[in-house]
Amino acid sequence: MSDPTDMTAEVIVEAGAIVALRLFDIAYAIDLAAAEAAWAARTQSGTRRSRLNASPAKAIAFDVPPVMLALDPLPLQLAGGSVTAQVSARVYDFGVVAFALRIEADELRWSAFADRLESVQAAVGPASTTLIWSDLLDRVRGTLAPALIKPSEATLQDSIQEDYLLGIVHRLAEPLSAEALQARVDLVPLLSGERRALSDGARRDLLRKRFSYYEDDLVVLTWDRAFIYEPSGDSDVADVIEVANAQLLELRYYDELLDDELPRMNDLVDQTRNSLGIVAPRRFAKLARRLYTLVAEVTELTEKVDNALQVTEDVYLARIYSAALELFRVPSVSAAVDRKLSIIRDTYTALYDESSGARGALMEFAIVMLIVIEVVLALVRH
Numbered sequence: 001m002s003d004p005t006d007m008t009a010e011v012i013v014e015a016g017a018i019v020a021l022r023l024f025d026i027a028y029a030i031d032l033a034a035a036e037a038a039w040a041a042r043t044q045s046g047t048r049r050s051r052l053n054a055s056p057a058k059a060i061a062f063d064v065p066p067v068m069l070a071l072d073p074l075p076l077q078l079a080g081g082s083v084t085a086q087v088s089a090r091v092y093d094f095g096v097v098a099f100a101l102r103i104e105a106d107e108l109r110w111s112a113f114a115d116r117l118e119s120v121q122a123a124v125g126p127a128s129t130t131l132i133w134s135d136l137l138d139r140v141r142g143t144l145a146p147a148l149i150k151p152s153e154a155t156l157q158d159s160i161q162e163d164y165l166l167g168i169v170h171r172l173a174e175p176l177s178a179e180a181l182q183a184r185v186d187l188v189p190l191l192s193g194e195r196r197a198l199s200d201g202a203r204r205d206l207l208r209k210r211f212s213y214y215e216d217d218l219v220v221l222t223w224d225r226a227f228i229y230e231p232s233g234d235s236d237v238a239d240v241i242e243v244a245n246a247q248l249l250e251l252r253y254y255d256e257l258l259d260d261e262l263p264r265m266n267d268l269v270d271q272t273r274n275s276l277g278i279v280a281p282r283r284f285a286k287l288a289r290r291l292y293t294l295v296a297e298v299t300e301l302t303e304k305v306d307n308a309l310q311v312t313e314d315v316y317l318a319r320i321y322s323a324a325l326e327l328f329r330v331p332s333v334s335a336a337v338d339r340k341l342s343i344i345r346d347t348y349t350a351l352y353d354e355s356s357g358a359r360g361a362l363m364e365f366a367i368v369m370l371i372v373i374e375v376v377l378a379l380v381r382h
Contacts, residue, residue, distance in 0.1 A: 011184050012173035013113045016105040018120045019166040019238065022133050023245055024159050025253045026141050027095040028150035029301065032067050035091055035147035039069055042143045062243075063307045067091045069140065074132060076103065078119040089140055094304045095152075096246045099136050105168075114190045117167045121193065126163050160256065162249045164241065165225045170233050178218035181229060191222045209323050213316040221320070221327055240317055243309045244324035250305045251333040254298050258340035265291065265347060291344050302337055 071087040085101040209221040218229040
């Protein structure tokens with residue numbers, strides 16, 4: 001064991017892990033009870049509903065607990081050789097599946113721990129060409145098909161997805177406080193993936209989202225990576241980071257959906273307004289119903305996304321969760337979705353009013369014509 005007073009000795013990670021997350025939108029919504037039944041019927045393996053382990057249920061909890069699926073371990077070829085990755089998937093009711101590959105990182109010097117994290121990133125990160133994610137996605141999507149409501153047909157390359165990398169340390173060869181650990185190791189290369197020295201400003205920006213509750217725990221969040229030093233071994237921090245990524249993914253999906261819908265909506269409105277004759281009110285009403293349905297569906301799902309995790313009393317996890325949402329720009333994407341929904345609502349209201357007005361004008365025209373016919377008939381009779 002290293003001498004705790006020797007500041008030059010390299011820190012040794014006795015127990016840790018690298019976790020690679022990849023999240024996909026696979027459906028408008030997922031019937032979780034049906035998903036559990038379908039998974040059990042096809043794989044003969046059990047499922048469980050996720051909850052946060054270390055926090056009381058009243059303090060922080062899932063609004064609708066997602067379903068955790070256990071998948072077979074996978075061999076993974078890293079720079080230092082082949083390892084076995086433990087694989088799991090978490091299925092959320094708002095249509096997202098989050099895969100996690102966990103690679104143990106035990107009895108490693110700090111430099112080797114950092115190298116393993118980079119090796120995992122190279123093997124399964126966004127720049128890799130691995131078929132692992134495609135195979136996992138096909139398997140889960142195929143097995144859960146009966147539970148998928150309006151399933152997405154997008155391929156791996158076309159689908160909206162999020163990835164995130166976690167470097168987790170549970171135990172060091174010598175017990176260190178969070179402050180002592182930061183004095184002994186440089187977290188910047190681990191969190192940035194850069195081997196060249198960063199500027200002081202870049203270092204400060206990278207490390208600004210740091211959190212500790214006890215003196216021997218530490219969480220540092222960045223846009224695409226996090227370092228978690230948690231001697232207790234619980235996974236709550238990793239879970240709330242995953243939820244924040246799931247919320248970002250789903251809001252991005254609806255943001256892009258509405259981006260595509262707005263030009264199409266404008267074209268349809270122009271075509272409808274240019275239509276003449278007695279069919280115009282019907283076209284106005286049909287388009288208004290279509291827009292109302294779209295607004296209702298998107299609003300329902302975004303509310304589910306916004307309420308995915310309920311935080312009341314656990315201040316520490318609430319701070320980490322809020323910081324992750326801010327860092328991932330979830331509030332700004334949510335605001336963009338709300339603005340686009342507002343435009344569509346206003347268009348729906350205008351179309352409804354125009355439809356009512358056109359229908360009223362048609363009724364007035366019909367009444368006038370009936371009066372004219374009555375007058376003409378009266379004149380003819382006399």
